[in-house]
Amino acid sequence: MSTQNRTIIVAADEAEQTERAADLMAERARAAIGERGRFTLALAGGSTVRPIYERFAAAESINWSCVYLFWGDERYVDPANPYSNYRLSKESLIDRIPIPPGNVFAVPTGERNPAAGAKKYSECIQTFFDLKADDLPRFDLIQLGMGPDGHTASLFPHSAALAKRGIAVMNHAGLAPWVDRVTFTFETINHAACVLFIARGAEKATTLHQVLEGAPNTKHRPAGSVAPVDGELIWLLEPAIASQLRGE
Ligand code: 6PG
Secondary structure, eight states: OBOSSEEEEEOSSHHHHHHHHHHHHHHHHHHHHHHHSOEEEEEOOSSTHHHHHHHHHTOSSOOGGGEEEEESEEESSOTTSTTOHHHHHHHHTGGGSOOOGGGBOOOOOOSSSHHHHHHHHHHHHHHHTTOOTTOOOOOSEEEEOOOTTSOBTTBOTTOGGGGOOSSEEEEOOSSSSOSOEEEEOHHHHTTSSEEEEEOOOGGGHHHHHHHHHSOOOTTTOGGGGOOOTTSEEEEEEOTTTTTTOOOO
């Protein structure tokens, strides 16, 4: 299924979804490094991505010193905390690849509060991409998940961050774990060259149907408002979560 800039891929099962997701990330990395000498990637949290990052870590022919890692959202906890998205990526990806520590831009979670952490993270991204005041970064790939409530990154239904501008902002949790978050804004996500959603699970099938085939409703279903202005949108699914899609 593919419309102008949106491609929906339904893999045969979760194993194939994992394989295709990791392959797609690896292909994008090789292409970006070949064309521009670097690959900027924003990672996600949640349980779906762990096996995908493990497989991505084993990809061949990637010059990891040209890969730069960021996070689309983070739980405001110590990096060693089991809730930390950084920790998840460290265990499943970073510790398995020869990436220079200077290429890893974790969300700072040691600031006095999450808003200060979001500000510092935004400034760090601004410096990395050499941006002027209100410019937005263009990540080569922002990888996202979707929660059963239709949230993505830490953009939860009816939350304050949905309307915020800028690169990254703080938000309160809309689902467990109940810790404050730092999240990319819609502006940042929609400025990416490519956004890759990887989602699975029968319990999310109704939400996914509303997100992909219902009328856009940012407050109820934030994930449906991800639409890169000048980039690609790919949804990589498995049959259980895609069971209610009518197709296009
Ligand atoms: C987080 C996320 C979040 C996640 C989805 C899907 O920090 O919780 O980044 O947006 O990607 O909730 O999570 P699962 O893969 O666990 O379903």
